[in-house]
Amino acid sequence: MSPALQGLLTIAIGVSGCVGYFYLSNQFLDKVLFPPRGPNAGRNINRANMIRPWLFLFPALAALGLYLAYPVVETLRLSLTERVPGGGYRWVGLDNYTQMAAEPKFWEAMRNNMFWLIVVPAMSTAFGLLVAQLTDRIRWGNFAKSLIFMPMAISFVGASVIWKLVYDSRPAEQDQIGILNALYIFFGGAEPQTWLTVPFWNSFFLMIVLIWIQTGFAMVILSAALRGIPEETIEAAILDGANPFQIFFRIKVPQIKTTILVVWTTITITVLKVFDIVFAMTNGQWETQVLANYMYDKLFRGDDWGVGSASAMVIMLLVTPILIWNVRNARKEME
Amino acid sequence: MSDIAGTKPALRWVVQASVVLLVALWVIPTVGLLVSSFRTADQISGSGWWRSMFPSEQNLTLRSAAPETQVQQGDLYVIEGTLFDDDQQAAISRWGISAREVDAYAPGETAELRRGGTITVDADGTYRMENAEEFSGNRGVRVFVTATQSPEFTLDNYRKVLFSSSGDDSMGRAFFSTLTVTIPATIIPILVAAFAAYALAWMEFPGRALLIAAVVGLLVVPLQLALIPLLKFHLNIGIGKGYLGVWLAHTGFGMPLAIYLLRNYMAGLPRDLIENARVDGATEFQIFTKLILPLSFPALASFAIFQFLWTWNDLLVAKVFLIDATGQTTVMTNRIVELLGTRGGNWEILATAAFVSIAVPLVVFFAMQKYLVRGLLAGSVK
Known part of the structure; x- marks a missing residue:
């Protein structure tokens, strides 16, 4: 069967399966199990209403549990075990972690990840805020925002190709086709540089790709937040003779502090998961390794599930503070 | 401001x-x-x-026609023709017949050939070679020209990438694989999540707040953790690597955001509306399908765009859950990465392939930007 047909069939089965499940389980609850009739009508209605939420929730909870909650536990277990040749697992305690900590590649990935974690959220948020502020009252602001937002729709892989062309380098005697080298030569650079192989700095060239993508996200959220600032506070500042920069840094930014924090943490999460860009552009060579790519290497090229899982747990550990912060905020909001 | x-x-x-x-x-x-x-x-x-947008000056090495095309005119042997291909248009500013002196002559001037005879090259590339004796050898003479070419664009790359049957360059099949992955992986989670979101927004039951908190927590769990456990699970229950596996995986991974977005939106619907319907005797199922779903359309659209962009652009999930050793089911992102590896220098293929894969999300993006922005604003945890 052709995959396209299979796809259509899956949509049909999936959708009708879902609708059928919800419809029939409700019918069963109301008509067969606890019909709102007879001597126990009242009690039955109450009971049916106690069960119904769980009918509605069941498929989603099953998906969440199986695809997100269980893997966290299982990965933890795998990180503490080792595969025995011929099948089965053996408990090895923290061996995988110590083995990982002894690898220079892991520390290279950790170091790079720290740079990514500092630079990308900071730059994306700063650029996002800048664009949001600058475009706020100009006539073609929405058009400009649209264009800066556009990279959000482009895949990491597509963005990697786009930027690889920007960073392309040719031998000195040829015309440069990468715009960065062309500019570099134009402004007096001696030799064309292969930007992605310059240790240390090449990581920053990779970060630019993610900043380019994430700025649009930051801009959209911060732009909405800026518009939500009460006019009176700004008017009062103008009356007091504040200059535009004072208004921006002393009046506006403090009022959208929480939103800035939200944007920052959301981009931080994205950074921790970044895999495609490094995978497609350098594959971790020339000291550009990051955790997510290191983990992929261990799992699927090295076939080392123990160390791979251990590095996945490191990513999880780095995410955890944000996770807790988010959950606490959400609970506060609901009360 | x-x-x-x-x-x-x-x-x-x-x-x-x-x-x-x-x-x-x-x-x-x-x-x-x-x-x-x-x-x-x-x-x-x-x-x-x-x-490329402007006429460009280029140094080209061209060759005249071979001596076998010469004709005798009176007592002269003559070879005539044009140095450029039929569809090429360029204006020659300087030319030469030696690699050391590529700009020795201006158009219209005549040069002495080393093997005897003369050559005259005009600005439009037409040339005339004359010789009192017969031209010998089997190849034409090399002519070095400095020419200004007008901008020229071609659709050949797209033809090659989309329809080439040689398989290696073809993105056609990968395009359909991507589509096959994306559509079910977008539709199914919406439906499943919508019911759950309704229960979390408008039904009273113990543990509700805890569940919402759990969804918020799962929102940030890196999917890297899920790769090995789920691949093992899929292999154990016999799904293996394939479309079914990748659909299930995307459904699972998209679920927290779907529930979160939809619940927030549904919880904001007016309470009166739902309570009136309840008083009128509508069942929860009816309230959901007849009232909540149509009203939640903006939130459904927001999530649909997110999920579509994310599944279309995904590389990791497809690599782990879909692409098997045969490589029959490869998505576009993976093809592009392969092209980057094997043909890092073939920019015409790479650029075109990348644009084929970028085009669909861009269209969706510009057509549905309103919903995307709305979803982003609702989806970032405040």
């Missing part, structure tokens, strides 16, 4: 100029790839894409 943009014209110009600069910075990389996808391999490696 009117204070900034309104009262000081100088500042207003600075603002305008900075926005122009920022937009240019953001757009130029993409434009570069787009322009490159319409150029031939030679053009791409010959000059930067930013030159």
Whole structure:
């Protein structure tokens, strides 16, 4: 069967399966199990209403549990075990972690990840805020925002190709086709540089790709937040003779502090998961390794599930503070 | 803000100029790839894409026709023709017949050939070789020209990438694989999540707050953790690697955001509406399908766009759950990464392939931007 047909069939089965499940389980609850009739009508209605939420929730909870909650536990277990040749697992305690900590590649990935974690959220948020502020009252602001937002729709892989062309380098005697080298030569650079192989700095060239993508996200959220600032506070500042920069840094930014924090943490999460860009552009060579790519290497090229899982747990550990912060905020909001 | 943009014209110009600069910075990389996808391999490696819009001066090495085409005119042997291909248009500014002196002659001048005879080259590339004796040898003479070529674009790359049957270059099949992955992986989670979101928004039951908190927590769990456990699970229950596996995985991974977005939206619907319906005797199922679903359309659309963009652009999940050793089911992102590896230098194929894969999300993006923005605003945890 052709995959396209299979796809259509899956949509049909999936959708009708879902609708059928919800419809029939409700019918069963109301008509067969606890019909709102007879001597126990009242009690039955109450009971049916106690069960119904769980009918509605069941498929989603099953998906969440199986695809997100269980893997966290299982990965933890795998990180503490080792595969025995011929099948089965053996408990090895923290061996995988110590083995990982002894690898220079892991520390290279950790170091790079720290740079990514500092630079990308900071730059994306700063650029996002800048664009949001600058475009706020100009006539073609929405058009400009649209264009800066556009990279959000482009895949990491597509963005990697786009930027690889920007960073392309040719031998000195040829015309440069990468715009960065062309500019570099134009402004007096001696030799064309292969930007992605310059240790240390090449990581920053990779970060630019993610900043380019994430700025649009930051801009959209911060732009909405800026518009939500009460006019009176700004008017009062103008009356007091504040200059535009004072208004921006002393009046506006403090009022959208929480939103800035939200944007920052959301981009931080994205950074921790970044895999495609490094995978497609350098594959971790020339000291550009990051955790997510290191983990992929261990799992699927090295076939080392123990160390791979251990590095996945490191990513999880780095995410955890944000996770807790988010959950606490959400609970506060609901009360 | 009117204070900034309104009262000081100088500042207003600075603002305008900075926005122009920022937009240019953001757009130029993409434009570069787009322009490159319409150029031939030679053009791409010959000059930067930013030159392609203008007539460009190039040094070309061309060759006259072979001596066998010579004709006898009176007592002269003559070879005539044009140095350029039929569809090529260029204006020669200087030319030469020696690699050491490529700009020795102006158009219309005549050069002495080393093997005897003369050659005259005109600005449009036509030439005339004359010799009192017969031209010998089996190849034409080399002519070095400095020519200004008018901009030239081609659709050949797209033809090759989309319809080539050789398989290696073909993105056609990968395009359909991607589509096959994306559509079910977008529709199914919406339905499942909508029911759950309704229960979490409007039904009273113990543990509700805890569940919502759990969803918020799962929102940030890196999917890297899920790779091995789930691959093991899929292999154990016999799904293996394939479409079914990748659909299930995307459904699971998209679930927290779907529930979160939809619940927030549904919880904001007016309470009266739902309570009136309950008083009128509507069952929860009816309230959900007849009232909540239609009202939640904006949130459903927001999530649908997210999920579509995310599944279309995904590489990791497809690599782990879909692409098996046969490579029959490969998605576009994976094809592009393979092209990057094996043909890092073939920019015409790479650029075109990348644009084929970028085009669909871009169309969706510009058509549905309103919903995307709305979803982003609702989806970032406040």
